[in-house]
Amino acid sequence: MTNGSLGSASPCINSGDPNYVSTSVDVAGDPRVIGGTPDMGAYEFQVPVSRISYAWLLRHSMAPYLGVDASDDDQDGAPNLYEWLTDTDPADASSRLRVYPTTKQLPPKICLLSSKNRIYTLEFAIRLDGDPDWSRIPGVGYVRGTGGVLSLTDTNGTGPRFYRVSIRFAQ
8 A cells, every 4th residue: 555545455445335436536536436346445446356345355265366256166157246246155156146936926026045235126127128128116126135035026017027136235
């Protein structure tokens, strides 16, 4: 660390909360968000090799290196970037985001194994061709995970719909 800037292995890299970024530049006048997630503190490290929080990588005994995001250390089909985003364990193949299939009963229900550290929103689209128009389902947005199975129900669901779940970091 020199002159208040972050060192290349700092756990503050990609560890900030995007909900609290209020400017497009850091205190040095450099771009505020590099790599998709802001750094913790007043300075943004300008050449991160990963989008993943360096603190998370260190907590899971991983070094920040080019390619760590796409690596699948536990061979569960989810790269480390998705493990970080979904708050699953990158060293445990049984720890992965699980979405349980819906039944043909109405109203449609989506169930998933959730994290207490994430916020979930159920969205739908009528068609998947081209650029789908995803819409948040009223009343099923910004639901904090339980750490167990979370059930998201589309009480307004009429006709065929495609569903997806968006995931955000909890504050």
